[in-house]
Amino acid sequence: MKHLGGFLAISITLIVFGFENSAQAYLDPGTGSMVLQLLLGGIAGAVVILKLYWRRFVGLFRGNAREESEHSSSEDQK
Amino acid sequence: MGGVQPLPGSFRDPSGNVYQLDGRILRTVNECFSRDFDFVTSTGLFKTLATEGLLLPFEVVSSDVLGLSDPKPRYVLETPRLPFISYPYEWSFPALKAAALLHLRIHLQSLEAGVTLSDASAYNIQFQGHQPVFIDHLSFRRYLSGEMWVGHRQFCEQFLNPLLLRAFFGISHNAWYRGTQEGISTGEIRKLLKWRHCWKWNVLSHVVLQDLFQKTSTKNTKSLQDHSLAQASFPLSSFKAMLEKMFHWISQLTPLNKGESTWGDYDKTCSYSSTEIQSKKQFILEFAQTVQPGLIWDFGCNTGEYSEAALNGGARNVVGFDFDQGALDGSYRRAVERRLSFQALFMDAANPSPNQGWNGHERESLQSRASADAILALALVHHLAIARNIPLVQVVNWLIALAPQGVIEFVPKNDPMVQELLSLRQDIFPDYTAEHFIALLEKKAVIIKNEIVSKSGRVLVWFKRK
Numbered sequence: 001m002k003h004l005g006g007f008l009a010i011s012i013t014l015i016v017f018g019f020e021n022s023a024q025a026y027l028d029p030g031t032g033s034m035v036l037q038l039l040l041g042g043i044a045g046a047v048v049i050l051k052l053y054w055r056r057f058v059g060l061f062r063g064n065a066r067e068e069s070e071h072s073s074s075e076d077q078k
Numbered sequence: 079m080g081g082v083q084p085l086p087g088s089f090r091d092p093s094g095n096v097y098q099l100d101g102r103i104l105r106t107v108n109e110c111f112s113r114d115f116d117f118v119t120s121t122g123l124f125k126t127l128a129t130e131g132l133l134l135p136f137e138v139v140s141s142d143v144l145g146l147s148d149p150k151p152r153y154v155l156e157t158p159r160l161p162f163i164s165y166p167y168e169w170s171f172p173a174l175k176a177a178a179l180l181h182l183r184i185h186l187q188s189l190e191a192g193v194t195l196s197d198a199s200a201y202n203i204q205f206q207g208h209q210p211v212f213i214d215h216l217s218f219r220r221y222l223s224g225e226m227w228v229g230h231r232q233f234c235e236q237f238l239n240p241l242l243l244r245a246f247f248g249i250s251h252n253a254w255y256r257g258t259q260e261g262i263s264t265g266e267i268r269k270l271l272k273w274r275h276c277w278k279w280n281v282l283s284h285v286v287l288q289d290l291f292q293k294t295s296t297k298n299t300k301s302l303q304d305h306s307l308a309q310a311s312f313p314l315s316s317f318k319a320m321l322e323k324m325f326h327w328i329s330q331l332t333p334l335n336k337g338e339s340t341w342g343d344y345d346k347t348c349s350y351s352s353t354e355i356q357s358k359k360q361f362i363l364e365f366a367q368t369v370q371p372g373l374i375w376d377f378g379c380n381t382g383e384y385s386e387a388a389l390n391g392g393a394r395n396v397v398g399f400d401f402d403q404g405a406l407d408g409s410y411r412r413a414v415e416r417r418l419s420f421q422a423l424f425m426d427a428a429n430p431s432p433n434q435g436w437n438g439h440e441r442e443s444l445q446s447r448a449s450a451d452a453i454l455a456l457a458l459v460h461h462l463a464i465a466r467n468i469p470l471v472q473v474v475n476w477l478i479a480l481a482p483q484g485v486i487e488f489v490p491k492n493d494p495m496v497q498e499l500l501s502l503r504q505d506i507f508p509d510y511t512a513e514h515f516i517a518l519l520e521k522k523a524v525i526i527k528n529e530i531v532s533k534s535g536r537v538l539v540w541f542k543r544k
Contacts, residue, residue, distance in 0.1 A: 037226045037312050039291075
């Protein structure tokens with residue numbers, strides 16, 4: 001379990017990108033809390049990405065299906 | 079070191095300090111924080127929160143008022159003086175919960191205005207009656223895109239973990255919190271968890287994973303530094319979601335009551351008849367009507383029945399003390415339901431809050447923090463004199479020293495409640511009599527009125543210190 005935690009902590013920090021802020025607090029936020037927030041942010045980010053790609057993925061088929069149906073209907077009219 | 083000094087508990091944040099000058103409460107805003115302060119002011123957040131009663135209002139007064147020159151503060155804010163300062167280790171479960179929810183609500187509202195909170199100290203919240211109010215105007219600063227919830231760990235230690243202690247295990251946070259002053263660490267609460275607690279995502283993330291990451295990342299500090307953890311980005315949507323989920327979780331926490339509270343039902347199980355209760359209430363009412371005290375301390379307040387009588391009589395504020403969690407929960411309910419200016423705090427009269435913390439003065443003892451205009455000590459003396467073996471003379475002198483006037487109830491030995499205390503032990507209290515009690519009282523106080531209020535011979539004594 002501890003090895004897993006260590007692996008996750010390092011992995012998440014390696015994955016994180018888009019460093020935008022440099023707020024220096026007088027309070028030490030604690031590395032445990034920070035890594036957790038990276039994980040939570042990562043999960044939220046992953047969900048957004050998944051939704052985005054899912055729509056594109058579904059859209060791909062829908063788009064194809066629409067194109068096909070449009071194509072077939074136009075051929076019928078001929 | 080001459081001149082006005084900041085309050086002993088106000089030293090951690092370099093943004094400013096709190097001073098007390100001629101009874102006024104003044105907060106300095108130092109130059110280093112003035113840009114953030116100006117920004118937050120420009121958003122209108124301070125006014126909005128103050129109007130909603132969530133934040134203590136303030137007025138900007140002359141920056142020379144304190145006579146400080148090195149460094150000279152950029153601003154000096156004056157805030158209303160609260161009738162009593164209390165600490166989270168004295169709050170009941172529902173009070174700590176209300177404070178936690180207030181903190182989260184303010185943080186969420188702040189983020190909407192482009193502002194964040196720089197910490198999550200429970201000491202930044204005080205109570206006006208049962209209503210929590212945020213008091214630290216310097217906790218607000220500009221939100222920077224992608225920044226994290228800096229106060230998350232502190233929030234867990236000072237709010238969440240103490241609440242979980244009672245919600246999961248039925249153990250009150252007060253003694254532990256008083257010992258540490260900073261709350262309960264996530265590592266400690268995690269050690270107590272059973273598997274059945276851990277499958278819930280909130281527990282898994284905010285307790286188990288946070289602790290796991292803390293411990294493992296401490297070992298790998300260099301690796302984490304190399305990857306700029308302090309510069310890492312946290313999406314605003316995730317930040318808000320985290321606060322909202324925490325709010326939802328905490329709002330659903332309730333105490334786990336293992337066994338009945340001893341005193342929570344006292345008003346139903348005590349040895350008084352209803353007419354006796356009425357005459358006791360009438361006595362308190364008359365006392366409060368005559369004295370019109372600004373602040374009453376009610377020791378052994380139970381569920382606040384007589385605190386309410388004092389408020390009905392004209393007392394402006396009552397702070398009650400009890401060590402029974404059921405009684406404190408009941409007091410909180412009473413204050414909320416009847417909108418009373420009444421706050422019940424955890425306190426063992428035989429071991430009241432001491433001076434403690436940095437330099438022994440960061441958090442003040444009960445008596446050095448404030449002085450009451452009057453006290454109520456109803457059905458308290460026998461608990462100290464008999465159950466705790468404190469000599470009667472010391473009990474009487476202590477009570478008289480607390481306030482210039484008050485009402486003390488003496489419960490005689492033949493009362494069923496005292497009989498219960500003596501049922502399994504030797505009676506080593508030959509001096510414990512109403513006559514001796516009155517004689518001790520008269521050495522230091524004038525008795526304005528006394529009245530027998532029960533068949534067993536309970537006496538209420540209205541005293542005024544000489």
